[in-house]
Amino acid sequence: MEPYILQDEELNELVVKIPGWEIKSKQIQREFNFANFIEAFAFMTKVALICEKYNHHPNWENVYAKVIIKLNTHDLGGITNLDQTLASEINKIFDQ
Amino acid sequence: MEPYILQDEELNELVVKIPGWEIKSKQIQREFNFANFIEAFAFMTKVALICEKYNHHPNWENVYAKVIIKLNTHDLGGITNLDQTLASEINKIFDQ
Numbered sequence: 001m002e003p004y005i006l007q008d009e010e011l012n013e014l015v016v017k018i019p020g021w022e023i024k025s026k027q028i029q030r031e032f033n034f035a036n037f038i039e040a041f042a043f044m045t046k047v048a049l050i051c052e053k054y055n056h057h058p059n060w061e062n063v064y065a066k067v068i069i070k071l072n073t074h075d076l077g078g079i080t081n082l083d084q085t086l087a088s089e090i091n092k093i094f095d096q
Numbered sequence: 097m098e099p100y101i102l103q104d105e106e107l108n109e110l111v112v113k114i115p116g117w118e119i120k121s122k123q124i125q126r127e128f129n130f131a132n133f134i135e136a137f138a139f140m141t142k143v144a145l146i147c148e149k150y151n152h153h154p155n156w157e158n159v160y161a162k163v164i165i166k167l168n169t170h171d172l173g174g175i176t177n178l179d180q181t182l183a184s185e186i187n188k189i190f191d192q
Contacts (some may be wrong), residue, residue: 035152041144048137057133061157 003073011043011079018087020049024035027059030080031062034065034068046093053065099169100175108175122154122161123168124175124183128190130161139163150185152178157169 006014009021021030036038042060042078047069051057059070073080101108107119117126130136136158141164147153155166167183169192 037144037148039150041141045137048133050131052137055162059157059159060180061155063155064153 002061003076003082005073005078005080006084007008014079014084014087018084018091020091021087023079026078027070028083029068029070030090031086032067032069034067037064040065040067043093047090050089050093051086054082054086054089056082068093098148099172099178101169101172101174101176102180106177110175110180110183111183114180114187115117115156116187117183119175120166122174123166125164125166128163128165130163133159133160136161136163139189144187146189147176147182150182152182 014028015021015023019026019027032040032043034043038040044060044062044067047058047060047083056071056073061068069090071083072078073082110124111119112125113119115159117124119125121147128139130139140156140158140163143156152167152169155168157164165186167179168174168177
């Protein structure tokens, strides 16, 4: 999949298509909350495998039961279809 | 192990005892760099297990091959012997 920068209209659709994610300064971001650290890190492990599969990696942080994930496509300097796909996959993992 | 806040003298010793860590606004912090995301996340997985074992959890972030770990003892509002112990264990994992 060749990534391309999403235009305004596509970004408006994105926040509807992938619930929980918001657009913040040329990246998309979502906070995930869990019962404890074990649950949070188990989620991170699943996300890590998906990221490696897509060869697309997040800027993410964790404190105890909270995980914040930020996605953009550094090479293209913005939010792309690849970020949208990865965010959608991450939501699927969270919703399982 | 009952955690206690480290005093100035102990903090000065800490940065010598656990190389790479620096004191920043009531927490200790170190940046770890790896060859790629797989190596970085493998390290994070080992660190996660140690953190859960000590029931002491970091504020940490990752971007691709870089991991930044920040430790403090929130309940006591500063850097404790528990942070020092965990930082020392994390260094051992990194040095393996």
